[in-house]
Amino acid sequence: MKKATTIRARFVETDQMGVVHHSNYVIWCEAARVEWMRDQNLSYRELENDGISLAVSEFHITYRQAVLFDDAVDVFMEVTEFRSRRMAFAYEIRHSDGRLAAVATSVHIPTDTDGKAVRLPAKWFELFSQLSND
Amino acid sequence: MKKATTIRARFVETDQMGVVHHSNYVIWCEAARVEWMRDQNLSYRELENDGISLAVSEFHITYRQAVLFDDAVDVFMEVTEFRSRRMAFAYEIRHSDGRLAAVATSVHIPTDTDGKAVRLPAKWFELFSQLSND
Amino acid sequence: MKKATTIRARFVETDQMGVVHHSNYVIWCEAARVEWMRDQNLSYRELENDGISLAVSEFHITYRQAVLFDDAVDVFMEVTEFRSRRMAFAYEIRHSDGRLAAVATSVHIPTDTDGKAVRLPAKWFELFSQLSND
Amino acid sequence: MKKATTIRARFVETDQMGVVHHSNYVIWCEAARVEWMRDQNLSYRELENDGISLAVSEFHITYRQAVLFDDAVDVFMEVTEFRSRRMAFAYEIRHSDGRLAAVATSVHIPTDTDGKAVRLPAKWFELFSQLSND
Numbered sequence: 001m002k003k004a005t006t007i008r009a010r011f012v013e014t015d016q017m018g019v020v021h022h023s024n025y026v027i028w029c030e031a032a033r034v035e036w037m038r039d040q041n042l043s044y045r046e047l048e049n050d051g052i053s054l055a056v057s058e059f060h061i062t063y064r065q066a067v068l069f070d071d072a073v074d075v076f077m078e079v080t081e082f083r084s085r086r087m088a089f090a091y092e093i094r095h096s097d098g099r100l101a102a103v104a105t106s107v108h109i110p111t112d113t114d115g116k117a118v119r120l121p122a123k124w125f126e127l128f129s130q131l132s133n134d
Numbered sequence: 135m136k137k138a139t140t141i142r143a144r145f146v147e148t149d150q151m152g153v154v155h156h157s158n159y160v161i162w163c164e165a166a167r168v169e170w171m172r173d174q175n176l177s178y179r180e181l182e183n184d185g186i187s188l189a190v191s192e193f194h195i196t197y198r199q200a201v202l203f204d205d206a207v208d209v210f211m212e213v214t215e216f217r218s219r220r221m222a223f224a225y226e227i228r229h230s231d232g233r234l235a236a237v238a239t240s241v242h243i244p245t246d247t248d249g250k251a252v253r254l255p256a257k258w259f260e261l262f263s264q265l266s267n268d
Numbered sequence: 269m270k271k272a273t274t275i276r277a278r279f280v281e282t283d284q285m286g287v288v289h290h291s292n293y294v295i296w297c298e299a300a301r302v303e304w305m306r307d308q309n310l311s312y313r314e315l316e317n318d319g320i321s322l323a324v325s326e327f328h329i330t331y332r333q334a335v336l337f338d339d340a341v342d343v344f345m346e347v348t349e350f351r352s353r354r355m356a357f358a359y360e361i362r363h364s365d366g367r368l369a370a371v372a373t374s375v376h377i378p379t380d381t382d383g384k385a386v387r388l389p390a391k392w393f394e395l396f397s398q399l400s401n402d
Numbered sequence: 403m404k405k406a407t408t409i410r411a412r413f414v415e416t417d418q419m420g421v422v423h424h425s426n427y428v429i430w431c432e433a434a435r436v437e438w439m440r441d442q443n444l445s446y447r448e449l450e451n452d453g454i455s456l457a458v459s460e461f462h463i464t465y466r467q468a469v470l471f472d473d474a475v476d477v478f479m480e481v482t483e484f485r486s487r488r489m490a491f492a493y494e495i496r497h498s499d500g501r502l503a504a505v506a507t508s509v510h511i512p513t514d515t516d517g518k519a520v521r522l523p524a525k526w527f528e529l530f531s532q533l534s535n536d
Contacts, residue, residue, distance in 0.1 A: 011436065011446070012157055012429045014150040016203055016316070019383060021146050022324040023298075026291040027414045034413065034472065044413070045472040048284070056290040060328040066383055069150055070436065070447040115287060115334050145302065145312070146295045150450070153517060156458040157428040161280045164425075168279065168338065178279070179338040182418070190424040194462040200517055204302065204313040249421060249468050280423050284416035284471055291414055337418055 001076035001092055002133060004036035009071045019066040025102050026059060029091045032075035033106075040131050047124060051113045054087065058107035064100045072096055078133035084119045085110065087128070135210035135226055136267060138170035143205045153200040159236050160193060163225050166209035167240075174265050181258060185247045188221065192241035198234045206230055212267035218253045219244065221262070269344035269360055270401060272304035277339045287334040293370050294327060297359045300343035301374075308399050315392060319381045322355065326375035332368040340364055346401035352387045353378065355396070403478035403494055404535055406438035411473045421468040427504050428461060431493050434477035435508075442533050449526060453515045456489065460509035466502045474498055480535035486521045487512065489530070 007028050015021040033054075034044045047054070067073055074094050081088035091104040110120045120128065141162050149155040167188075168178045181188070201207055208228045215222035225238040244254045254262065275296050283289040301322075302312045315322070335341055342362045349356035359372040378388045388396065409430050417423040435456075436446045449456070469475055476496045483490035493506040512522045522530065 008433075010429065010433050011149060012155050012432060015145060016148040016150065016152045017321050017323070017379075017383070018150045018381075022327065023146055023291055023294040026294055027412065030291075030414060031410075031412050043472075048471065053285050055285070055334075056331060058328075058330045059290065060326075062326045063324060066323075069450070070445075111285075113286075115285065142299075144295065144299050146298060151455050151457070151513075151517065152515075156461065157425055157432075160425040160428055161278065164280060165276075165278050177338075182337070187419050189419070189468075190465060192462075192464045193424065194460075196460045197458060200457075203316070204311075245419075247420075249419065279417060280425055282418040283413060284418065284420045286418045289414050 001078045004032035004075045004077045006072050006074050007031060009067050009069055011069055014069045019068060022063060025061055025093060028075055028093060029104055029106060032077050032091060036077050042127055053111050054108040055111045056106055057109045061102055061104035063102050067101050073101055079131060082128060084125050135212045138166035138209045138211045140206050140208050141165060143201050143203055145203055148203045153202060156197060159195055159227060162209055162227060163238055163240060166211050166225060170211050176261055187245050188242040189245045190240055191243045195236055195238035197236050199229060201235050207235055213265060216262060218259050269346045272300035272343045272345045274340050274342050275299060277335050277337055279337055282337045287336060290331060293329055293361060296343055296361060297372055297374060300345050300359060304345055310395055321379050322376040323379045324374055325377045329370055329372035331370050335369050341369055347399060350396060352393050403480045406434035406477045406479045408474050408476050409433060411469050411471055413471055416471045421470060424465060427463055427495060430477055430495060431506055431508060434479050434493060438479050444529055454526060455513050456510040457513045458508055459511045463504055463506040465504050469503050475503055481533060484530060486527050
């Protein structure tokens with residue numbers, strides 16, 4: 001897996017249990033996808049501007065060690081499946097000392113601006129196919 | 135002021151201080167606007183579908199009594215200013231026993247789908263002008 | 269499955285794809301758990317006040333049909349596993365016409381206020397064991 | 403004003419108007435407070451661990467230029483009032499080219515873990531009094 005980004009847990013992301021609420025990890029994985037692409041010269045913003053979204057069709061997450069306010073966690077990720085009509089990613093969210101906070105997977109379907117499933121345009125298919133997990 | 139809606143504080147809306155995080159009240163006022171309009175047969179969704187948004191240009195809030203998880207608060211509101219290029223609302227968020235949780239005001243600018251400030255279309259101007267504070 | 273609650277999609281829950289962002293469904297399932305318990309005279313708030321949380325240890329969701337701003341969706345749920353140290357629930361999020369918006373499952377571990385896994389106290393174990401899926 | 407932090411707008415923070423939803427700016431100001439303190443060797447986390455919170459009692463914001471997905475905005479801030487029972491801050495959120503996205507102010511009351519207003523402990527009063535706006 002490649003390190004995609006480091007995220008600092010915001011105060012608003014905590015809940016009354018005193019830890020980061022589980023819903024925020026879903027958002028952190030999304031932020032990681034954007035940074036992981038940027039790091040390889042691929043812009044999710046441009047993809048969106050081209051009228052293509054990578055709609056999330058499935059998400060699975062297992063929580064391991066709670067994340068506290070102000071913790072800085074690293075999100076690692078890799079492509080686990082890549083086709084013109086379906087992509088999948090795996091994630092590890094780790095504390096700065098390496099302890100696993102969570103592991104997750106997501107499946108995505110390229111869609112047009114009407115939300116209709118489409119084949120990833122050739123230009124983007126090629127760009128995505130050059131993404132590396134290393 | 136007219137009661138717009140009752141909102142149950144969600145667990146995710148709490149923070150590690152054990153109360154609802156202050157950012158959520160901004161969202162509750164938005165939800166109140168939508169319900170307050172619906173209650174008077176005006177659909178914010180249709181306004182959006184007509185290509186008009188009521189962009190928030192200003193928001194002010196004073197917090198009084200904390201709201202806890204699972205509390206049901208009532209949001210009261212009224213129009214305080216109504217022109218074709220500018221609207222303002224006032225809000226009171228109250229605990230079920232009447233205690234004030236917060237008071238707020240918002241100012242809105244009608245915009246088109248490009249985010250450009252526009253005059254509220256005649257049809258909508260008329261509909262809005264019939265909204266009542268009572 | 270039993271209907272737990274009806275949720276109106278908030279404007280803030282949409283994203284620039286024009287649909288409800290996928291992270292909000294996680295929150296809706298949480299809100300459904302609270303209402304489903306309340307409907308059967310069990311208070312999640314009292315459970316928390318007794319120092320017990322039902323920490324989410326796993327969440328899985330498959331998205332089917334997008335939810336739009338202002339849509340009212342029904343969340344149905346049921347207990348799929350119930351032990352003193354582990355509970356699991358299944359969810360169906362449905363549009364008002366019955367179409368599936370998403371299906372999800374969650375696994376929970378009772379924890380104390382330090383976040384340590386504990387056995388559900390006898391009083392609560394008994395209360396939970398009376399919850400019905402019908 | 404001193405630059406507190408740079409924030410990258412997350413996809414989840416957009417709404418169907420295609421811009422960042424106004425509620426997120428409130429959260430960005432909070433994140434800025436934490437980073438601005440950290441930058442001056444003050445830890446908001448330690449303050450919380452000492453049982454003191456800076457509860458928000460008032461927030462005012464004026465929106466200027468919309469922020470789009472993936473924009474990196476800079477948050478500048480300064481102390482505008484500092485007493486043992488009340489603090490106030492001013493913020494400017496700027497696009498990377500310097501254009502103003504929003505200006506805001508917040509007022510805070512030190513509270514204990516029960517949410518009761520308290521005098522800021524001497525140790526923290528001294529630390530805060532050394533914070534600089536330059």
